Amino acid sequence: MYTKLKWILLIIMEVAYCEIMESDEGNVIKAILTNYTKEVPPKNAGSDVLSVHVVMNLVQIISVSEKKEEMATSVFLTLEWRDDRLKYDPSKYGGVNVSRIPADDLWVPDLILQNSKDKDKFDFSLRTDVLVFDTGLMQWLPPALYSSSCEINVELFPFDWQNCTMIFRSLSLSSEELALTSADNISVEQAVFVQNGEWNLTDGPARSQQTTRGGVVYDEVTFYFILQRKxxxxxxxxxxxxxxxxxxxxxxxxxxxxxxxxxxxxxxxxxxxxxxxxxxxxxxxxxxxxxxxxxxxxxxxxxxxxxxxxxxxxxxxxxxxxxxxxxxxxxxxxxxxxxxxxxxxxxxxPPSSPWQQACERRRKRIAEITERSLRSEKLTWRSPSERMFDNQADRLGFRRRHVENQTTGFTDIISSTAGPVNPTSIPSHLVHVPREYKDAIDQVNxxxxxxxxxxxxxxxxxxxxxxxxxxxxxxxxxxxxxxxxxxxxxxxxxxxxxxxxxx
CATH class of the missing domain: 1.20.58.390 (Neurotransmitter-gated ion-channel transmembrane domain)
Incomplete structure (x- = not known):
């Protein structure tokens, strides 16, 4: 069954090819390919250098990988050149002024992506037919999926922009044989262009320049992708x-x-x-x-x-x-x-309970006494025990050991000539209590x-x-x-x- 279908398809294709070859376009193809050699580049009259015009039609920026530093794109390259060997008179062929010929049957520019990151692919994805005009003008629109290197600058990530390039040059022809020219910008047709969710193409200039490799000068066409991240x-x-x-x-x-x-x-x-x-x-x-x-x-x-x-x-x-x-x-x-x-x-x-109020009063009093002691210039140095004795004497009703001399303004010590302390001067609450209450007082203390x-x-x-x-x-x-x-x-x-x- 499979063999029968195969033979049927082959017969249909052969009949269709014969019909094309028998048409006016087929007669044109037969005539212009006679004695044509595709291995030899065209040599047009008046110039020894073949000029090829390159235009990039961007379809989609597939991705930009920061980690791998590469850019994946889907494009159509439009290549235009002249080949005087393929001129013909359209009046002899029913007015046909353009023919479609497979690229494998003609000489086409051997352009490669110089900064490709695809290990096995430097050429176009599909070698489509070439449009041959009666004037010798050649137009070739091959589609391609490219993966090109792109130096990533992540200083402003994620508010950054990148300048990625795609560099094309001939594989074997120098600038003395092949001259590459380009349009000023990458062509973007909104009808077929697919927006990228992460990157926005702000500008796409194109430049032609010459580089020297191994002592040989080559023409290059560089397409710049100015991308701004969303x-x-x-x-x-x-x-x-x-x-x-x-x-x-x-x-x-x-x-x-x-x-x-x-x-x-x-x-x-x-x-x-x-x-x-x-x-x-x-x-x-x-x-x-x-x-x-x-x-x-x-x-x-x-x-x-x-x-x-x-x-x-x-x-x-x-x-x-x-x-x-x-x-x-x-x-x-x-x-x-x-x-x-x-x-x-x-x-x-402020303290709310009596205990807190008492603690606050005690703290403030200690702070005032300390501050007054530190700031006073008239007080001479005294040991802590003497200062404590004077403070307690004021509270308990005793005479102070240190008194201020009204004449000199300094602190004097009361001499022992004042005599013994009169027992009647001792406050009543400090008089000795009976011995039977001593244990209770000790516990209270x-x-x-x-x-x-x-x-x-x-x-x-x-x-x-x-x-x-x-x-x-x-x-x-x-x-x-x-x-x-x-x-x-x-x-x-x-x-x-x-x-x-x-x-």
Whole structure:
């Protein structure tokens, strides 16, 4: 059955060929191919150099691979030249002024894509028929799928533009035998052109030039593809998620240190940024010529998040301090708890319970005494025990050991000549109690001392926690400011970049 169909098709094709050859066009083909040699290039009268005009008709930019640094295109090349050997008089053949002859039966320019990245293909995809006019004009429109090398510059990725080229030259004919000319621009017919989803062709100039290889000068035709990337895909899938993750990381400083989630949030954000950076590295070529702008922004974001982790460690370290492990320096009380807290709007709320009010009064009194002692110029140096004795003497009704001399203005010590202390001058609440009450008083004193110590420890922990809260607010503003400045710098770099304009 298969053999019968094969023979039927062969008979049909032979009959059709015979009909063509018997037509006027067939008679033209028979006449012009008689004594014609396709291995010899045309030699036209008046010139020893054959001129071939090359026009590229772009159908589609299939893809541009940054990783492989190549561009895939679908094009039609229009080649025009003259061959006086194929002239004929159309009046002798029924007015036929154009004939279609297979390219394999004629001499055609042996143009190759010089920067092809296809290992096995440098020629056209389909060798179509050549249009032969009665004047000797030859037109050949072979289609081709090309894969050409393209040096990728990813500095402004994903807001970049690329300049890819396709270079054609003769395989064997030098410029003394073959001259290549071209149109000014790549031809794009909107009726057949297929838009690319990622790249937009902004301009397509074409140039003819000569190059020397092995001491031989060749003519070349170079087609330039000025491509601008459409960044919407990368904006929605890379840039916006990165900015949202960085914004989300700012709230790390609002988490209380006691929750224990500060480090978890920062590390999770850091892992997300690492995934995005890995995706960018998968698309970029392995070159050191330039670094993508989006990669720089991701590295900036990761550095900020690492900085956030370090600041979170500092805040947690301060939050969990107490009087049993650390003594709060005076500069922290003055500059951080005092001045910086007011600047950041984090002043302590007024105490609500009597115990808190008593602690606040005690803290303020100690601070006033300390400040007055440090600022006073008239007080001479005294040991802590002497200063404590004088303070307690004022509270309990005793005479002060140190008094201010009204004449000199300095502090004097009361001499022992004043005599023994009169028992009647001792306050009644300090007179010895009966022995049967001594155990109860000792227990009360023990409880009072423990309560006082507990108040001191609680006040110390509250001070460290308040200090950690102030540092959290300070680090938040520093982190947010750096993040906003870096993002604005990224935006300014994109908007001020120079892009080629269409001629």
């Amino acid at each position: 960044p919407q895909f990368y904006i929605m899938n890379l840039i916006v998620p990165c900015i949202l993750m960085m914004t989300f990381s700012c709230f790390t400083f609002f988490l209380p240190a006691v929750a224990g989630e500060k480090m978890t949030l920062s590390v999770s954000t850091l892992l997300g940024e690492t995934v995005f950076l890995f995706l960018i590295a998968q698309r970029m070529p392995e070159t050191s010529r330039s670094v993508p702008l989006i990669a720089l922004y991701l590295i900036f974001s990761m550095s900020l998040i690492i900085f956030c982790v370090v600041l979170s460690v500092i805040v947690c370290n301060v939050h969990y301090r107490s009087s049993a492990t650390h003594k709060m320096p005076d500069w922290i009380k003055i500059y951080i708890l005092g001045k910086l807290g007011r600047i950041l709007g984090m002043e302590r709320p 023990y409880i009072a001392q423990n309560v006082k110590d507990e108040e001191v420890r609680g006040q110390s922990c509250d001070d460290w926690q308040y200090c950690a809260a102030i540092l959290d607010r300070l680090f938040f503003w520093i982190y947010t400011t750096i993040f906003i400045i870096g993002t604005l710098a990224f935006y300014v770099k994109v908007t001020t970049a120079s892009y080629p304009e269409k001629n």
